[in-house]
Amino acid sequence: MTDQRLNQASEDGKFHRQSAQFRSSIGDDKYPAEKGRYILYYSPVCPWAGRTLIFRKLKELEGVIDTVQVSEYIGTDGWFFTGTDGSPESDPRYGFRTLKELYHMVDPNYNLRFTVPVLFDTKTKTIVNNESSEIIRMLNSGFSSVGGNDLDLYPELLRSEIDEFNELIYHTLNNGVYKTGFAETQEAYDENVYKIFETLDYVEEKLKGKDYVIGDILTESDVRLFVTIARFDVAYFTIFRCNLRMIRYEYPNIDRWYRGLYYNNPAFKETIDFDLVKRGYSKTRFLPVPAGPIPAILPKSQ
Numbered sequence: 001m002t003d004q005r006l007n008q009a010s011e012d013g014k015f016h017r018q019s020a021q022f023r024s025s026i027g028d029d030k031y032p033a034e035k036g037r038y039i040l041y042y043s044p045v046c047p048w049a050g051r052t053l054i055f056r057k058l059k060e061l062e063g064v065i066d067t068v069q070v071s072e073y074i075g076t077d078g079w080f081f082t083g084t085d086g087s088p089e090s091d092p093r094y095g096f097r098t099l100k101e102l103y104h105m106v107d108p109n110y111n112l113r114f115t116v117p118v119l120f121d122t123k124t125k126t127i128v129n130n131e132s133s134e135i136i137r138m139l140n141s142g143f144s145s146v147g148g149n150d151l152d153l154y155p156e157l158l159r160s161e162i163d164e165f166n167e168l169i170y171h172t173l174n175n176g177v178y179k180t181g182f183a184e185t186q187e188a189y190d191e192n193v194y195k196i197f198e199t200l201d202y203v204e205e206k207l208k209g210k211d212y213v214i215g216d217i218l219t220e221s222d223v224r225l226f227v228t229i230a231r232f233d234v235a236y237f238t239i240f241r242c243n244l245r246m247i248r249y250e251y252p253n254i255d256r257w258y259r260g261l262y263y264n265n266p267a268f269k270e271t272i273d274f275d276l277v278k279r280g281y282s283k284t285r286f287l288p289v290p291a292g293p294i295p296a297i298l299p300k301s302q
């Protein structure tokens, strides 16, 4: 594979997200829940990894699963260790300089993108799973025998509503911003940008008078929406050109919900670093670090 930074769009000018290749689960015979055995690799820029960081903290699993931070932008060989801003200089266990080396230790023939998040097993030296939607379910319920709390972010009674909402926002918002931002033709851009705002309009209505997306409790859907909204004004609006409307000025219900989660729950506030997010996304398009919008989030009450 050549320069990992540049080849985000395919020849048709569209961005197609690849399917994750490692799809085992905690609880499988090979991967029993165990304290200190598994590690989560993440980049601070990445919303998919952000989901897993929020879950780890919400479930109070910090003492059970360690994390390793990689760069906030993709280098010529993909994610790498930087030695700055929370990322070690090299992989703490194996001394690797890039995440690619970890993938190749696990599977020398792996020839797809070296994505985060990665749930890695130190015992078998394999990747358990690299699909965030599955990792968050494991964090929700797979480690209860070894630690964490009883919080259930995917409760039985709300599952169909949660699944339906997740499916809708995945295509037109979570991934929609990437399809827009990495579009290399006007057609690919037009095909995706309007759908983002149709979905935001729908979510805005849904959040009227509500603190949570589904029912009146915090669920997985809040987390999946949050990671995209938190990056919206500061990166997707500016760098990915998802710039028809801003959350802070034109979506009051979403903004109230978003600020409520951010300011009232450390699992949200402490797992996002707006500077690294902006720096990371700006490098995906080779733009100068954007100055605005400032502040990165409006104060709690205004």
Ligand SMILES: N[C@@H](CCC(=O)N[C@@H](CS)C(=O)NCC(=O)O)C(=O)O
Binding pocket: 004, 017, 018, 019, 020, 045, 046, 047, 048, 049, 074, 078, 079, 113, 114, 115, 116, 117, 130, 131, 132, 133
């Ligand atoms: N389906 C994956 C997607 C993960 C993903 O695409 N992560 C991006 C960062 S936001 C990545 O690691 N990209 C590496 C690359 O494109 O080389 C998930 O949700 O876990």
